[in-house]
Structures are given as structure tokens and as C-alpha cells.
Amino acid sequence: MLNHSNSAQLIVLFHALGDSTRWRMVERLSMGPASVSELAKPFGLTLPAIMQHLRILEESGLVRSEKTGRVRLCHIRPESLSLVEVWIKARQASMQRQFDQLEQFLDDSKPEDEKE
Numbered sequence: 403m404l405n406h407s408n409s410a411q412l413i414v415l416f417h418a419l420g421d422s423t424r425w426r427m428v429e430r431l432s433m434g435p436a437s438v439s440e441l442a443k444p445f446g447l448t449l450p451a452i453m454q455h456l457r458i459l460e461e462s463g464l465v466r467s468e469k470t471g472r473v474r475l476c477h478i479r480p481e482s483l484s485l486v487e488v489w490i491k492a493r494q495a496s497m498q499r500q501f502d503q504l505e506q507f508l509d510d511s512k513p514e515d516e517k518e
Contacts, residue, residue: 408485411463411485412485412486412489414461414462414463415462415464415482415483415485415486416486417458417462418458418459418461418462418464419464421455421458423445423447423455424458424459426444427441427455427456427459427465428459428464428465428478430444431465431476431477431478432478432480435475435476435477436475436476437473437474437475437476438452438456438467438473438474441456441476456476462482463479463482464478464479464482464483465477465478465479466479
């Protein structure tokens with residue numbers, strides 16, 4: 403079970419990833435760093451709109467950026483996804499236990515002549 407702080411962070415992460423533009427930006431950054439202008443190209447959005455998306459990604463901890471001269475370079479923060487990974491694995495384990503229990507129940511419910 404996650405504590406309140408982790409739950410709140412998960413909500414922020416899923417909110418950030420819940421937008422298709424931000425999702426695609428994270429996918430692009432997973433291939434390597436990119437400038438803001440590089441990130442903006444495939445979307446046809448204004449620079450202020452791209453910056454707003456980047457702000458949400460940075461606040462979630464998924465992305466960090468640094469300004470070098472006139473260029474703002476963005477990087478993915480892969481460690482920020484570890485909380486999501488832990489949450490997903492816990493859900494998978496819980497569902498697997500339920501399936502195992504169902505399988506056991508169904509096996510126990512078979513007539514004796516059908517049991518292996």
C-alpha cells in the first residue's frame with residue numbers, strides 16, 4: 403500500500419502523462435535530450451503552449467530542463483517512473499492472486515470425476 407505522499411505523486415505523474423502531447427514529449431525525450439524548439443516541431447503548437455506542457459512535466463518530476471545560452475535543453479528523468487513501476491507491479495500481483503484464488507475455487511468446485 404502506498405502512503406499519502408506517494409499516492410499524491412502518482413496522481414501528479416498520471417495527470418502529466420494523461421495528455422497526449424505530454425505523453426509524446428516524454429516518448430521523444432526517452433530517446434535523448436531535445437531542445438524546446440525540437441519538441442515543439444511535431445505538434446504545431448505555440449511556444450507558450452509547449453512551455454506550459456513542459457512546466458507540467460517538470461513539476462511532475464518526469465522532465466528537467468537547463469538553459470545553455472539561448473537554448474533550453476530538456477531531459478527525461480527515468481527515475482521518476484520508478485514509483486509508477488512499483489504501483490503497476492503491485493496491481494499486477496494483486497490481480498494474479500485473485501486469478502489464482504479463482505482458479506483454485508473453480509478446481510475445488512469441479513465434481514470429483516472431473517478432477518485430474
